[in-house]
Amino acid sequence: MKNLSHFLKVTIVFTLCVILMGAYTRLSDAGLGCPDWPGCYGMIKVPSQDHELALALDSFPEHKVEQEKAWLEMIHRYIAGTLGLLVLMILFICLKNRETPKKLPTFIALLILFQAALGMWTVTMKLMPVVVMSHLIGGFTLISLLLLLYLRTKPLRIPGGDHSARKLAPLATAALSVLMLQIILGGWTSSNYAALACTSLPICEGDWYNKLRFIQAFTPFQGTHDSYEFGVLDYASRMTIHVTHRFGALVTAAVLLWLAYKLHTQSQSSQLKRSAQLLFLLVCLQVGLGISNVVLHLPLGIAVSHNAGAVFLLMNLVFINYCLWRKA
Structure with missing residues (x-):
């Protein structure tokens, strides 16, 4: 349980980073910095070389590569991808250990997969408000459930007579x-x-x-x-x-x-x-x-x-x- 507790701390911090980076990206009007998903103009990084920019223009002629906005979006995706791996690792630890909860980490893992889908739809549906809002709420829900799972690993009690x-x-x-x-x-x-x-x-x-x-x-x-x-x-x-x-x-x-x-x-x-x-x-x-x-x-x-x-x-x-x- 102690190792799980430390792992959850790291994951909660990563979740906070994802939420804040998402907010920074959205408020910087960089939500469509990359017109495709999960890559950026068909690449795993933002195109910067002349031949990469030419390929991007050829593949997405209706878009202009704005490298600053594209990097904001890709950094957000990199952090979110790392968070997904952390959540799956938490699920693995919980399923392997008899003393740890099972249902809550399973639900958290399913939520992170749904969050990934919402991230994709945010781009493919061109920032449709109901999708963007759902993606935001998913992040808040995720950090709340991770905190709840963390609290379940700690012996927190208030006085029994504190009626x-x-x-x-x-x-x-x-x-x-x-x-x-x-x-x-x-x-x-x-x-x-x-x-x-x-x-x-x-x-x-x-x-x-x-x-x-x-x-x-x-x-x-x-x-x-x-x-x-x-x-x-x-x-x-x-x-x-x-x-x-x-x-x-x-x-x-x-x-x-x-x-x-x-x-x-x-x-x-x-x-x-x-x-x-x-x-x-x-x-x-x-x-x-x-x-x-x-x-x-x-x-x-x-x-x-x-x-x-x-x-x-x-x-x-x-x-x-x-x-x-x-x-x-």
């Missing part, structure tokens, strides 16, 4: 559910290029409430297009997505802060108190990053950090739920 904290388990689950919905909404905002649909605070500029178009904004399939890069929705639909994400952020922050307060004041566990303090700090940081994205017009570093903040919030809530629901 006040255990009564907060339903609230913790509700907080986790609200956060997951907000992450999905954030993925929809990003995949539809709606992050800058509103550039004023606290809500949106102008007569925004009379322009809301919820049906058009949240229709999963948006017709057939040659490419979905830079979005295909009109302004009103993108603005609706953005405003909904902002209101969702307010609700999510309120629920998470309430959970942090209740845990800190009612729990006897030092682990849970530290998690509550971390939850409070992460929520404040995430709200600050969200505001900064609007005020500073989505700078790349802050936008990627906003994705990282969502990952750490999710992992913290998975840990809290695990402690509260696990029997003493």
